[in-house]
Amino acid sequence: MTADSPTANVVTLSGLKAACSTCNLHDLCLPYGMNDADVAELERIVSRSRPFSRGRTLFRADEPFRAIYVPRSGAVKTYILGADGSEQIIGFHLPGEVIGLDGMVEHRHQLTAQALELAGVCEVPFDLLEHAAARVPALQHQLMRLMSREIAGKEQQLLTLGDHSPERRLALLLLDLSQRYARRGFSATEFNLPMSRQDIAAYLRLAAETVSRAFGKLQRDGLVDVNGRLVRITNSIALAAFSGQLSADDQSRAS
């Protein structure tokens, strides 16, 4: 249990034990559905790292897959560099959302994970986790649930990109973030975006200029109120209708 060295480049994690039992992400994260004894078992595996400051990478694409990571606070983006060197953002990860589950097959990470803001992160060595899962059925079940959630989430994202209108893509992202913040106990209608406009553009596969204009349009239409990174959803029903999530009837009623 040595003190953290302030050396910036070293991403080695300290051996600090996690406190899953007192973590408020309990029911979003790995411990969900487990009893106290099981959680204790989990805590022996999980270690908390020194916080990652903005821009620091948790791991890079092609690095060997050893562990999965879960932010406790802050936010993380995962991306891969395209053929032209541009960042293709694959996901934004809020506290309790597991990162790195895609590395199991190839035994290496498929993506690069980078902190969007100061982020406390838990590291979970995957081999230990798997062994524990074999002993603790509740852990096995929850681990699979998290993987299933990841699959469903990516499918949802494919749907978002399938929608052609930039405004609708942006609306879907804002609604998605809204729900995820709400589930974490934050406001569903007012929150700070952890990512830049360019990040949003790279995620929605749009030009940054288009994202800016899309924000303008949503604001002009009275759906959201945007001030820099602060977003307030002024009419969530209309926003959902506009995004195409509601039926055609609702849509016409809201417009």
Add this chain to the structure above:
Amino acid sequence: MTADSPTANVVTLSGLKAACSTCNLHDLCLPYGMNDADVAELERIVSRSRPFSRGRTLFRADEPFRAIYVPRSGAVKTYILGADGSEQIIGFHLPGEVIGLDGMVEHRHQLTAQALELAGVCEVPFDLLEHAAARVPALQHQLMRLMSREIAGKEQQLLTLGDHSPERRLALLLLDLSQRYARRGFSATEFNLPMSRQDIAAYLRLAAETVSRAFGKLQRDGLVDVNGRLVRITNSIALAAFSGQLSADDQSRAS
């Protein structure tokens, strides 16, 4: 072990036991990494259905999630209907590729799965599978590997859609199918597409006309030879280079 009734609408599966031990998809599917005793355990769970003819659905979005499905032969597409009623195709599934793993969290299927051609399918009740996985570590491991593969695959798909050029998107799909066929013992350079042009369009988020033109372009450039659904990859290196999978150097060399 009653004979299958020919009633078309009934998707109830017959109780026929699977023969995972003699299935040639062994190392792609669930049995991978398991010993004979473990496979025998798995066979008690898996049941083979009467083949699904073209256009028949294995399950529909919103239906309760009870089982996952694996085609033994043929091909299956998964999709969801967009707000405007259009089919948004999420995936094409070849033999050995598990379908339905996204249903675990919400306890209902997120997508509709439909046979693209006559398809033999294995049905695996998920609760039984999970119980078996808790007893058989090799099964637990492989199940997680399959889920991880699914996540990585969806991420790859997001990358494909991120690419703006229709020709490159199509090239990436063809290369993807090529690899997947190759791993199944089929030719990597010559194969029949199981899906229509419209399906390809719905998958790549393009208009059908654009897909047609993209095929024309790839053919004119001497990368592929297309006759209806028969595809022959005449220059796989150039095709990979064109798709952006290879480095910029390779790309300039091939063009």
Add this chain to the structure above:
DNA sequence: CGGAAGATTGAGCAGGATCAAAAAATGTGG
């Protein structure tokens, strides 16, 4: 053989990318 669905080809249009510049926010050092 005929009908229908699917695929291809062509012409015109619109929407998002790109290029360019101004404005705002962020951060840094004095």
Add this chain to the structure above:
DNA sequence: CCACATTTTTTGATCCTGCTCAATCTTCCG
């Protein structure tokens, strides 16, 4: 705390690519 430098975001103008509409051709069924 402010001034300055840098980055980020917004706004404007133009261009180009993929969508739409329309017609033809093909294939696949009964």
